[in-house]
Amino acid sequence: MAGARSRSAGALEALVMRALWTAAAPLSANAIQATFDDPAPAQTTILTVLSRLEAKGLVSRRALSPRRVMFEPAVSSAQAHAADMVEVLDGAQDREDALMAFTDNLSEGDLDLVMDAIASRRSRRGS
Structure with missing residues (x-):
C-alpha cells in the first residue's frame, strides 16, 4: 500500500x-x-x-x-543514549522518584557500573 x-x-x-x-x-x-x-x-x-x-x-x-x-x-552511541536518558529525567515530575525507580530496575552488574562511574566522577571533581 x-x-x-x-x-x-x-x-x-x-x-x-x-x-x-x-x-x-x-x-x-x-x-x-x-x-x-x-x-x-x-x-x-x-x-x-x-x-x-x-x-x-x-x-x-x-x-x-x-x-x-x-x-x-556526530556523536557516539553512548553520548546519544546518555542525552536521551537525561532528557527523560529532566521531564520527570519527581526527579528523585524517577532515579529511584530507575535504579530499582538495574541489574547488580549495572548497579556496580553506575557506582564505579559515580566514584570516578567524584574523584575527578575532587569531591
Missing part, C-alpha cells in the same frame, strides 16, 4: 543512527538504505531523516561533490 508507514519517525531515526554507528566509515544515503530489511524506506525518506538528524546535531554531512554526499555520526 503506497504511502503506508511501517515504522515511526523515531524508529527510523534510530535505525539510521544504528547503521552509521556500526559502519567503519561514512556512508552514503544509498548505503544506509541498503542496511534496511524489505521494505526499505525510499532514498528520499532516508535523506529527510538524515537532514533532521543533522539539524539535531547527531549527524554530520560531508559533500565530496554535489552528487556524492557521505554521512557520519
Whole structure:
C-alpha cells in the first residue's frame, strides 16, 4: 500500500543512527538504505531523516561533490543514549522518584557500573 508507514519517525531515526554507528566509515544515503530489511524506506525518506538528524546535531554531512554526499555520526552511541536518558529525567515530575525507580530496575552488574562511574566522577571533581 503506497504511502503506508511501517515504522515511526523515531524508529527510523534510530535505525539510521544504528547503521552509521556500526559502519567503519561514512556512508552514503544509498548505503544506509541498503542496511534496511524489505521494505526499505525510499532514498528520499532516508535523506529527510538524515537532514533532521543533522539539524539535531547527531549527524554530520560531508559533500565530496554535489552528487556524492557521505554521512557520519556526530556523536557516539553512548553520548546519544546518555542525552536521551537525561532528557527523560529532566521531564520527570519527581526527579528523585524517577532515579529511584530507575535504579530499582538495574541489574547488580549495572548497579556496580553506575557506582564505579559515580566514584570516578567524584574523584575527578575532587569531591
